[in-house]
Amino acid sequence: MAASLESLLDLVRAAAAARTPLRIRGGGTKDFYGNTPSGEILDTRGLQGIVAYEPSELFVTANAGTSLRELEAVLTERGQMLPFEPPHFGDSATVGGCVAAGLAGPRRASFGATHGGVRDFVLGARLLDGRGQLLSFGGTVIKNVAGYDVARVLAGSLGVLGVIVEVSLKVLPRPLAETTLRFELDQAAALVRLNEWGGRPLPISASAWCGGELFLRLSGAPAAVAAARDILGGTEIVGDGPWTEIREQRHVFFSGDPPLWRISVPSTADVVGFGNQQMIEWGGALRWLRSAHPAAEIRAKAQTLGGHATLFRGGDRSQGVFTPLSPALKAIHRRLKAEFDPAGIFNPGRMYAEP
Amino acid sequence: MLRSECLLTDAEDTRPYDCDGLTLYRQLPMVVALPETTAQVAAVLKLCHELRIPVVPRGAGTGLSGGALPHATGVLLSLAKLNRIIAIDARARIATVEPGVRNLAISEAAAQHRLYYAPDPSSQIACTIGGNVAENAGGVHCLKYGLTLHNVLRIRGLTMEGEAVEFGSHALDAPGLDLLPLVVGSEGMLAVVTEVTVKLVPTPQLARCVMASFDRVEDAGNAVATLVAAGIIPAGLEMLDQAASRLVEPHARAGYDLDAAAVLLCESDGTPAEVEEEIFRISEILRSARATRIQVSSSEAERLRFWAGRKNAFPAAGRAAPAYYCMDGTIPRKHLGGMLKAIQAMEQKYGLRCPNVFHAGDGNLHPLILFDDGDPDSVARAVAFGVEILEESVRLGGTITGEHGVGVEKIDQMCSQFGGPTLEAFFGVKRAFDPSGLLNPGKVVPTLHRCAELGGMAVHAGTLKFADLPRF
Numbered sequence: 001m002a003a004s005l006e007s008l009l010d011l012v013r014a015a016a017a018a019r020t021p022l023r024i025r026g027g028g029t030k031d032f033y034g035n036t037p038s039g040e041i042l043d044t045r046g047l048q049g050i051v052a053y054e055p056s057e058l059f060v061t062a063n064a065g066t067s068l069r070e071l072e073a074v075l076t077e078r079g080q081m082l083p084f085e086p087p088h089f090g091d092s093a094t095v096g097g098c099v100a101a102g103l104a105g106p107r108r109a110s111f112g113a114t115h116g117g118v119r120d121f122v123l124g125a126r127l128l129d130g131r132g133q134l135l136s137f138g139g140t141v142i143k144n145v146a147g148y149d150v151a152r153v154l155a156g157s158l159g160v161l162g163v164i165v166e167v168s169l170k171v172l173p174r175p176l177a178e179t180t181l182r183f184e185l186d187q188a189a190a191l192v193r194l195n196e197w198g199g200r201p202l203p204i205s206a207s208a209w210c211g212g213e214l215f216l217r218l219s220g221a222p223a224a225v226a227a228a229r230d231i232l233g234g235t236e237i238v239g240d241g242p243w244t245e246i247r248e249q250r251h252v253f254f255s256g257d258p259p260l261w262r263i264s265v266p267s268t269a270d271v272v273g274f275g276n277q278q279m280i281e282w283g284g285a286l287r288w289l290r291s292a293h294p295a296a297e298i299r300a301k302a303q304t305l306g307g308h309a310t311l312f313r314g315g316d317r318s319q320g321v322f323t324p325l326s327p328a329l330k331a332i333h334r335r336l337k338a339e340f341d342p343a344g345i346f347n348p349g350r351m352y353a354e355p
Numbered sequence: 356m357l358r359s360e361c362l363l364t365d366a367e368d369t370r371p372y373d374c375d376g377l378t379l380y381r382q383l384p385m386v387v388a389l390p391e392t393t394a395q396v397a398a399v400l401k402l403c404h405e406l407r408i409p410v411v412p413r414g415a416g417t418g419l420s421g422g423a424l425p426h427a428t429g430v431l432l433s434l435a436k437l438n439r440i441i442a443i444d445a446r447a448r449i450a451t452v453e454p455g456v457r458n459l460a461i462s463e464a465a466a467q468h469r470l471y472y473a474p475d476p477s478s479q480i481a482c483t484i485g486g487n488v489a490e491n492a493g494g495v496h497c498l499k500y501g502l503t504l505h506n507v508l509r510i511r512g513l514t515m516e517g518e519a520v521e522f523g524s525h526a527l528d529a530p531g532l533d534l535l536p537l538v539v540g541s542e543g544m545l546a547v548v549t550e551v552t553v554k555l556v557p558t559p560q561l562a563r564c565v566m567a568s569f570d571r572v573e574d575a576g577n578a579v580a581t582l583v584a585a586g587i588i589p590a591g592l593e594m595l596d597q598a599a600s601r602l603v604e605p606h607a608r609a610g611y612d613l614d615a616a617a618v619l620l621c622e623s624d625g626t627p628a629e630v631e632e633e634i635f636r637i638s639e640i641l642r643s644a645r646a647t648r649i650q651v652s653s654s655e656a657e658r659l660r661f662w663a664g665r666k667n668a669f670p671a672a673g674r675a676a677p678a679y680y681c682m683d684g685t686i687p688r689k690h691l692g693g694m695l696k697a698i699q700a701m702e703q704k705y706g707l708r709c710p711n712v713f714h715a716g717d718g719n720l721h722p723l724i725l726f727d728d729g730d731p732d733s734v735a736r737a738v739a740f741g742v743e744i745l746e747e748s749v750r751l752g753g754t755i756t757g758e759h760g761v762g763v764e765k766i767d768q769m770c771s772q773f774g775g776p777t778l779e780a781f782f783g784v785k786r787a788f789d790p791s792g793l794l795n796p797g798k799v800v801p802t803l804h805r806c807a808e809l810g811g812m813a814v815h816a817g818t819l820k821f822a823d824l825p826r827f
């Protein structure tokens with residue numbers, strides 16, 4: 001066991017005994033996400049390095065504090081990628097933080113092998129629980145139904161169940177060909193088109209609508225990309241398109257003051273409303289909104305549309321940034337938290353005010 | 356609560372429910388309940404919870420690990436009558452169905468929209484979506500299109516208390532912890548699934564299949580790893596060893612090369628141009644990986660014929676011996692060849708034949724141990740043979756079950772795959788969903804006492820919260 005892991009175990013055991021809250025942190029690039037963190041910082045960056053990477057087995061295992069950028073560079077060298085195209089939100093992003101935040105990028109809503117969010121590509125994890133024990137879930141093979149699939153629940157868990165110390169992720173080959181098309185459409189028309197295209201076997205790997213422009217990325221075999229480009233029309237963009245800017249929220253849409261809402265809805269949901277400062281991703285399933293409207297109204301609208309709204313950046317965060325849970329789910333959450341973290345030391349309040 | 360014909364109590368009526376697809380284990384339930392509505396399911400659960408009666412959910416009973424094995428003093432809760440397709444939304448590309456709907460029925464209903472449900476277990480004409488969710492079922496197309504988990508958007512269920520609960524959503528995510536992956540693959544132990552929304556995907560314009568022969572099983576195994584390393588994710592990638600080809604050929608007439616040590620089936624789907632390009636690359640790679648014969652399907656009929664052999668492996672095994680025992684370990688692809696060699700040695704050791712079919716692209720093995728279920732010695736050898744395969748899978752860095760579940764069958768092997776604290780955490784998950792422990796008790800997770808008895812693990816003093824569970 002690495003000395004750094006050993007010292008984390010001691011730290012967690014001591015914190016559990018004293019009931020000292022711990023704030024789990026990698027590179028701190030997602031400090032803004034979720035409710036305001038509190039507690040003594042537990043830094044995961046001592047847990048360094050890729051543990052195993054076998055391109056032909058399509059998996060990589062890395063310690064939680066490994067730099068996300070370095071990991072992606074190693075995959076790129078072998079012509080592979082993290083299929084969920086995670087946002088980094090800064091140079092110091094770590095693999096553990098990426099999984100704990102559970103945020104996926106533009107490729108989230110594409111089809112075939114490349115579809116899915118972070119949890120869909122988690123194969124296994126080692127977790128340091130609130131008793132200071134190391135637990136090991138899942139593994140490195142693609143198919144594995146031995147025991148409950150706790151490793152995948154860690155994706156988006158925001159550290160409330162424990163410290164992710166190591167994670168195994170499924171990786172995929174980079175597409176052989178990729179291109180981006182641009183269309184001029186209003187929001188309603190873009191939604192109609194996106195859903196219509198989604199029902200056809202087209203190699204769409206990302207979509208984004210903003211301010212009257214719709215961008216579409218095609219990825220796959222050269223013949224498939226070429227054929228789809230001919231079917232779809234639009235204007236082909238030279239270069240990589242806006243995808244990195246959008247993923248990293250450096251696109252001009254994300255600048256300025258109004259609170260940023262992340263609204264997750266069925267792809268066929270109507271236009272959300274609340275003004276025209278909106279960006280649509282994921283074939284219609286993700287709506288970004290800049291709006292100072294009351295949180296209750298925005299949440300209610302998201303719910304009517306069959307989804308939920310998260311106050312992603314800015315705004316009044318005092319009422320909690322996530323949509324509250326149903327009583328039945330809340331009860332399961334509370335009991336699960338108590339099983340993994342009986343002293344309630346990990347990231348208190350980061351997801352919900354009560355455990 | 357239930358119509359009288361929906362409650363079975365006589366042994367002659369409950370007998371058909373005494374086992375699932377794994378017939379090695381049998382047990383008559385106290386009663387069989389066949390509710391027709393979700394409200395009835397909830398009422399049954401509430402009553403059982405109040406009276407402290409164990410409940411075992413069941414779909415079509417095709418499971419291969421004894422997950423739906425009844426409890427002697429419990430209610431066997433069949434969801435088979437909840438078999439309505441509630442809605443197919445072609446625009447949103449989703450289908451919402453009751454748990455008793457058969458897997459294939461979803462694709463049949465979606466076909467008019469040129470859509471289908473991708474996960475295709477070989478048992479798809481019979482197994483239910485509720486059972487698929489409970490086992491995280493896989494199929495031939497999972498390498499490219501994902502497992503059940505990757506194709507389910509929302510699950511509505513009932514807790515053991517009969518309370519309604521919803522996991523996931525028709526959006527791509529839901530607030531809070533993502534509990535959907537816990538419920539998928541939970542083998543009926545966390546909640547009773549009453550409604551499932553699945554994703555539908557556009558039917559590919561074209562699919563073609565490459566059939567390749569190999570003189571050595573190691574070469575076939577290496578060919579699989581080489582294909583994947585070259586960046587190809589085929590729509591399907593399956594393998595049969597010679598014993599399996601010879602077993603199925605007389606019935607399926609698939610045209611398999613019976614002199615080959617192994618046959619590989621590799622499918623490509625997409626647009627005609629895309630398929631042509633991919634088939635070319637696949638053929639090149641297979642040739643350089645020492646394939647001795649390569650044949651590409653030239654029509655849909657021929658493609659289906661190639662697959663007919665693979666899909667008939669289980670029935671053929673059933674005809675070749677009084678009984679067969681299907682194993683389900685998953686290993687890293689690079690060990691496929693070595694594993695086949697190891698299984699051949701075990702055939703000698705246990706004096707039993709074992710043809711092999713693999714979901715090769717996923718590294719998921721299905722060795723079919725042929726034995727005589729009327730001969731206790733043969734049964735004992737078959738079980739020991741199976742255990743050795745599973746332990747070898749774990750040793751190679753894999754898992755004891757890729758898609759069939761732990762159930763009662765592999766509960767002891769859980770001790771070799773997981774450490775004590777992790778097993779305790781599994782019990783913690785179970786308690787969080789079902790504090791009463793009445794839902795499908797005694798399956799999947801072995802108690803630490805049990806592991807200690809098997810010599811697999813040390814018991815952590817004083818940490819055991821669950822009472823010891825009976826051995827099956």
Ligand SMILES: Cc1cc2nc3c(=O)[nH]c(=O)nc-3n(C[C@H](O)[C@H](O)[C@H](O)COP(=O)(O)OP(=O)(O)OC[C@H]3O[C@@H](n4cnc5c(N)ncnc54)[C@H](O)[C@@H]3O)c2cc1C
Pocket residue numbers: 375376411412413414415416417418419421422423434454475476477478481482483484485486487488489490491492493494495542543544546547548549669670758759795
């Ligand atoms: C010939 C044959 C081929 C097969 N091929 C494959 C294959 O290719 N891939 C594969 O993955 N599997 C395969 N299987 C195994 C089996 O078909 C799958 O595990 C299937 O998902 C089981 O579905 P079922 O409806 O029969 O479930 P059952 O056997 O009735 O139950 C399975 C488990 O699910 C639970 N359960 C059932 N319904 C519910 C519900 N509504 N709510 C909660 N829990 C529930 C039960 O308690 C049990 O633990 C095969 C089986 C056979 C016999």
